[in-house]
Every structure is written in C-alpha cells, then in structure tokens.
Amino acid sequence: NAGVTQTPKFRVLKTGQSMTLLCAQDMNHEYMYWYRQDPGMGLRLIHYSVGEGTTAKGEVPDGYNVSRLKKQNFLLGLESAAPSQTSVYFCASSPRTSLFFGEGSRLTVL
Amino acid sequence: AQSVTQLDSQVPVFEEAPVELRCNYSSSVSVYLFWYVQYPNQGLQLLLKYLSGSTLVKGINGFEAEFNKSQTSFHLRKPSVHISDTAEYFCAVSDLEGGSEKLVFGKGTKLTVNP
Numbered sequence: 001n002a003g004v005t006q007t008p009k010f011r012v013l014k015t016g017q018s019m020t021l022l023c024a025q026d027m028n029h030e031y032m033y034w035y036r037q038d039p040g041m042g043l044r045l046i047h048y049s050v051g052e053g054t055t056a057k058g059e060v061p062d063g064y065n066v067s068r069l070k071k072q073n074f075l076l077g078l079e080s081a082a083p084s085q086t087s088v089y090f091c092a093s094s095p096r097t098s099l100f101f102g103e104g105s106r107l108t109v110l
Numbered sequence: 111a112q113s114v115t116q117l118d119s120q121v122p123v124f125e126e127a128p129v130e131l132r133c134n135y136s137s138s139v140s141v142y143l144f145w146y147v148q149y150p151n152q153g154l155q156l157l158l159k160y161l162s163g164s165t166l167v168k169g170i171n172g173f174e175a176e177f178n179k180s181q182t183s184f185h186l187r188k189p190s191v192h193i194s195d196t197a198e199y200f201c202a203v204s205d206l207e208g209g210s211e212k213l214v215f216g217k218g219t220k221l222t223v224n225p
Contacts, residue, residue: 042218044215096211097204098156099154101153101154101155102153103153
C-alpha cells in the first residue's frame with residue numbers, strides 16, 4: 001500500500017527558480033493538505049483542498065500556489081523560490097478527521 | 111484562531127520511567143484532538159485521537175491521553191517508556207465549528223529516552 005507519496009524527496013533550488021512538488025494518494029480521500037515544517041515551529045498549513053477542483057489558503061500561503069485537478073493528486077508550486085522557503089514540506093490526506101502523511105520533501109533554496 | 115501549546119519543547123527520561131507530554135489548546139468550542147509521532151526523517155503517524163465519548167483515549171505503542179474540557183488539555187502519557195519511543199510528538203486540534211477539516215499543530219515535544 002503506497003498511501004501518500006511525495007515527489008521529489010530532495011531538491012536544491014536557486015533563488016528565483018520555480019518548482020512543483022507532487023503529492024499522490026491512493027486512499028480515495030477527499031481532503032488533502034500541504035504543510036511546512038521548520039525547527040521549533042511545528043507544522044504550519046500552507047494550502048488545503050476539500051475536494052477535486054477546490055483549494056483554500058491555510059496559515060502561511062504567501063509565495064505558494066496549489067492545484068487539485070484530480071482527486072488523487074495535490075500539487076504545490078513555488079513560482080519564484082526564496083531562501084525563506086527552505087523547509088521540509090509534508091503532504092497529507094484525510095477522509096475527514098485523521099490525517100495520513102507522506103514522508104516529506106526537503107527543499108533548500110540557495 | 112485556535113492555537114495549541116505544548117508546554118515542553120524537550121523531555122529527557124530514562125528507559126522504563128513514566129512520561130507525560132503536556133498539551134493545551136485555546137478553543138472553547140467542541141474539538142477533535144490528536145497526538146502524532148514523528149520518528150527521525152519520517153512523516154507523522156497518528157498515535158491516538160479524541161473525537162467524542164470517553165475522555166481517556168488509548169493509542170498505539172502503549173500511549174494514552176486524557177481529554178479535560180475544563181482545563182482545555184489533552185496530555186499524553188505512557189507508564190513505561192522504551193528507547194524506541196525517542197521521537198518528536200505533536201499535539202493537534204481541529205474545531206468543529208471552524209471547519210474540522212483543518213488541523214492546527216503545536217510546536218512539538220522532543221522525547222529522548224536514555225538507557
């Protein structure tokens with residue numbers, strides 16, 4: 001069982017470059033989320049989706065965009081990466097309450 | 111906006127000792143409460159959750175937590191810890207009126223179990 005799969009797992013970017021993180025879930029969950037984790041900050045919600053074709057802003061949405069064109073996929077985009085976006089990014093999916101997490105994507109912006 | 115406070119950022123204990131990781135939340139409305147564990151270089155796994163019913167919730171790996179509405183707390187306990195319990199633990203809350211699809215996480219407590 002794959003569960004929640006994130007790609008890529010590691011990426012190094014230069015300031016100003018763009019990239020997309022892909023999250024795929026095979027559990028037919030309606031809800032999907034992108035969090036970022038920084039030391040001493042816990043997890044902060046970037047964007048989330050309550051169903052195919054819908055997205056909503058979380059706590060720290062600036063500098064990120066998302067799309068949910070298919071129920072099983074949730075994409076997180078950085079149009080112009082900044083060093084402040086160096087972080088570990090976690091995707092999660094949920095049938096309603098409990099979240100199921102991917103293993104994370106470590107992004108470094110130089 | 112609701113918030114979660116984990117009162118201890120680091121908790122060192124010896125193997126086989128009891129441990130309590132403290133969590134308080136700000137919301138005064140009905141809530142769902144969760145504890146997640148994160149082992150090094152991994153994602154988060156659900157330890158236990160409180161949705162309704164009994165205020166004492168049992169989870170995996172021998173952990174349990176007690177929901178105390180009057181104190182807005184959801185402390186995590188284990189009577190005897192193992193080296194393998196070394197990890198970071200996160201408390202999370204979602205409020206039913208604000209949209210239970212969103213979880214707010216605390217900043218985490220690093221539990222280190224020493225031999």
